[in-house]
Amino acid sequence: MGQFRVLLVDDEEELVTTIIERLKFRDVDGAYELNGASAIERMRKEPFDIVVLDLKLPGISGEETLRVMKQEHPEIPVLLITGHGSSIMDEKVPRGAAGFLAKPINIDDLLARIKEVLAKNGH
């Protein structure tokens, strides 16, 4: 499995910058955006292997962002994060999403899920 780039979309800057930094320690290249619109814009300019998207976003909602992303880059998988911190079983996975992660995220879980999804996509 080669190197990959992650785009992290969440409005909590403190959270995303820390996660990016931690991913770097684990040799994962990551970028972040704080809202849906800028994330869609970023994806048009730079190549990413996977997107980790918070559903609760200012401006364009997480669901709408997901829809546009899948429309423009159907090959890039999107993992969703939710603040509804309960069991994932409860939530319905929106169409197009590769999976769900509950906040707070364990960094190793996140990595494991990312790799799992990428492996499935034949990365």
Place this chain on the structure above:
Amino acid sequence: MKAEEKIPAQIESSDEESGWTTPRYHRLRRLSITVTSLVALIPLMVMLLINYYQDQESYHAESFYTISRMLSNTQRTLEYAVQERKAALSFIISEIPYEQLTQKEHLQRVLQNLNHSFGGFVDLGIIDSSGNQAYYVGPYNLEGKNYRDQAWFSEVNIRGEFVSDVFMGFRNIPHFVIAFKHEKPGKGYFIFRATIDMEMISKVFYSLDMDRNTDAFLINQKSVLQTSSIFYGSILTQLDIEIPPRYRHREVIDEYEKSDGKWETSGFSFIQDTPFILCVIKQRENPFLHWLYRRSDMLWFLLVSIILILAVVVYGSSHTIKRLRELDKRRAKVYHNIEYTNKMATIGRMAAGIAHEINNPLAIINEKAGLLSDLTFHSKDLPDRDKFFGLAESITKSVERCSGVTRRLLGFARRMDVKKEAIEVKQLLEEVISFQKTEMIHRKIDIKMKVPEGMKPIISDRGQLQQVFLNIVNNAFAAVDIGGEIIIETDNGDAQTIAVSVTDNGVGISENNLKHIFEPFYSTKGEFGTGLGLSITHDIVQKLGGSIKVRSKLGEGTCFTVILPRETNH
């Protein structure tokens, strides 16, 4: 002795919920029965009274009329009989010269003629002014008798004519006397005296058409019987009858109650120019009893009607009040359920808000601690490197604990929405127990989970089920002592249902309380309980298509069994 109870479909509950206490319903019932009965029965009673008085009135009218007619007819007959004889005697002394009258043969003939024409004459006598009976014709030997000292003699001397009371006299038969004073040719006077047998008068009474309750007779001014009476005995008996004064109306009729309970209507009529008073008496039983007897068919009908009316009124009122009470109860229950649901929804929304707000900073803390840990890991020559690791790990663990709390809060919030989903019963029960973990450890309560692995999930509402088991487990916790034991076990039930039972070895529930524990506001926890917990539990289980049973014995423990459908249809 284990009391097992299936929850009744209709929960009987106390009345406090509606603010209506039992005595209040009883009062209302009494009032309703009283008012309705009165409204129904008073007209009946009034009709009855009217009937009674009309009956009495018509009886009076009838008996007064009968007596009146009898009085006037008899009076006329008697007056005529006496008048006729007086007239005859008066004629005799006016027309026949004294010399002829004093001839015995002549006087004898006069007597014969009188009896022939009128009848009833016993004898005739001529008495001189000194009271000696100078001449006499008749069946007795009374010539020479002296009447000077007798009352009638002085009366006739004063008044000129006289009709006596009835007496036995020398003759020893009931008779009365008619006497006239007449001038003697020449000088002085004489008294012409005729004795009349009472039989002549009595005949009048024999011919009267009277029923067995009626009597007619003559009395004198001193209430002495002048003829024999059916009610009062034979002639010359002293009666206890109060004679009315001589009114202008010669007829007096009155009704009164006698000391023996009988009622009498009596009528009096004065026979003109005689001392006789005609008396007609009609007796009857107590008028009320008499009326009861005569109207028995109507009274029976009335009695049956009254019983029917009362029965309908009592049943109707009781039924209405019972329905009212049930409705009040149901309304109060619905009202409180709504209130409770609203309250829980509010709390739920608040909980969800708080959980979300806390989750974000928690996530940041978590990542920062993680970064701290990462940095420490990569700085191989950092002093106190292990200590930093420890600190970071400690922060991460605390964050995990906080996450548990927010997760539960969110779970609680979601309980408000009704939705069906597949539920692992074991997982659900473990979640419920996790809420009580602190108390469990604190009070050293032993919880034994006897739930097999790999049970097929059931389709139901997670939030509602959590609440059901939380309530039951809460109660079990409240019931057990320190070091108590709670067993939670599942039974695979059948194809349609599963059963979950929660058994504790706590204080137990008395048989009396057991009947009421699913009623809203029935609490044995005094001021610490709302009395809603088990009521809501019961309602939820019913809503999910299940049922709940309880078995308990005071001092030994309680077992709640919840039977749930594998798939709820609600």
